[in-house]
Amino acid sequence: MPSSVRDLIERATTAPEAWDQLDRPSYRAEHVLGVTFNALGRARGPVVDVLHGTWLGHPLHPALTDVPIGSWTAALALDAVDLVGGGRRTPGLAAASRTCTGLGLLGAAGAVVTGLADWQHTHEGARRVGVVHGLMSTAATGLQLASWVERRRGRTARGRVLGLAGWAVVSASAALGGALTYRHGIGGDHADRSLAPRTFTDALALADVPEGRPTRADVDGVRVVLLRTGGGEVRAFGEQCPHLDGPLSQGWITREGLVCPWHGSCFSVEDGAVVHGPATAPLARFETRVRAGRVQVRRVPPVPGASPGSVTALEQQREDEQEVPDARH
Numbered sequence: 001m002p003s004s005v006r007d008l009i010e011r012a013t014t015a016p017e018a019w020d021q022l023d024r025p026s027y028r029a030e031h032v033l034g035v036t037f038n039a040l041g042r043a044r045g046p047v048v049d050v051l052h053g054t055w056l057g058h059p060l061h062p063a064l065t066d067v068p069i070g071s072w073t074a075a076l077a078l079d080a081v082d083l084v085g086g087g088r089r090t091p092g093l094a095a096a097s098r099t100c101t102g103l104g105l106l107g108a109a110g111a112v113v114t115g116l117a118d119w120q121h122t123h124e125g126a127r128r129v130g131v132v133h134g135l136m137s138t139a140a141t142g143l144q145l146a147s148w149v150e151r152r153r154g155r156t157a158r159g160r161v162l163g164l165a166g167w168a169v170v171s172a173s174a175a176l177g178g179a180l181t182y183r184h185g186i187g188g189d190h191a192d193r194s195l196a197p198r199t200f201t202d203a204l205a206l207a208d209v210p211e212g213r214p215t216r217a218d219v220d221g222v223r224v225v226l227l228r229t230g231g232g233e234v235r236a237f238g239e240q241c242p243h244l245d246g247p248l249s250q251g252w253i254t255r256e257g258l259v260c261p262w263h264g265s266c267f268s269v270e271d272g273a274v275v276h277g278p279a280t281a282p283l284a285r286f287e288t289r290v291r292a293g294r295v296q297v298r299r300v301p302p303v304p305g306a307s308p309g310s311v312t313a314l315e316q317q318r319e320d321e322q323e324v325p326d327a328r329h
């Protein structure tokens with residue numbers, strides 16, 4: 001790709017990061033969203049979990065955006081084929097194109113709602129890019145709605161022009177959506193999934209891990225949160241919240257689990273699984289043991305039960321054999 005085109009795309013996708021005039025209206029919009037979700041009462045938690053994709057283990061918004069983009073692209077292709085054929089070679093193309101436009105509108109409705117739910121937790125540059133992405137997607141949806149109406153009224157040519165315009169706007173908006181994911185990490189997994197430490201490594205004195213309060217330890221450069229239960233057991237998880245890297249050691253423990261202080265994701269203290277979003281990925285996990293009054297941790301491999309014979313399994317086996325018999329708490 002010519003560097004001038006690359007520079008143009010780079011400039012277009014990064015420029016909104018500096019548009020601080022978007023902050024005031026965006027914080028108002030976030031407030032309205034918060035009030036709306038809170039008005040759901042007890043249904044709020046399950047509803048936002050559905051919107052974030054917590055139940056799926058994957059953000060829902062990017063999956064739903066494929067529906068309008070794919071459907072409207074299909075409508076565009078059908079229009080092109082129909083135009084080339086002079087509207088006579090293949091009957092039904094205009095109707096098929098109209099159906100695709102309508103299907104895309106249904107997908108867009110879901111994408112807008114899930115996108116708003118994800119966007120309310122973004123900050124600074126990502127928040128501003130998200131505002132522009134949302135406005136462009138809304139404009140594209142409006143154009144496609146007008147296109148569908150015109151097609152229904154039999155004004156096919158006008159509907160096609162509106163559909164083409166909507167497709168161009170949604171494509172530009174999708175580029176901003178890509179920047180949100182790949183540049184700003186929105187929807188990504190922010191947990192540290194490295195394999196370190198692979199052997200039991202000193203974390204903290206057991207006396208420095210109070211009961212019922214998350215405690216941070218830095219173990220060979222890896223951030224770990226230690227939890228001491230009422231039974232004296234110590235559990236360890238990655239300290240970085242998978243949602244947006246919130247510091248879990250500054251969170252709190254409820255009946256349901258460990259709560260992130262930034263946006264309220266909740267994780268099981270048994271195995272680090274997500275109890276409530278907005279996070280969709282579980283915590284990184286560590287094994288623990290206590291030696292001479294010191295808590296030691298080692299990483300549970302990202303893929304527990306690695307295939308026998310694999311490098312991970314063989315290395316883990318060798319390290320296990322070198323370990324003194326375990327007396328875990």
Ligand code: FES
Nearest residue numbers: 241244246260263
């Ligand atoms: S960083 Fe958002 S819930 Fe933890």
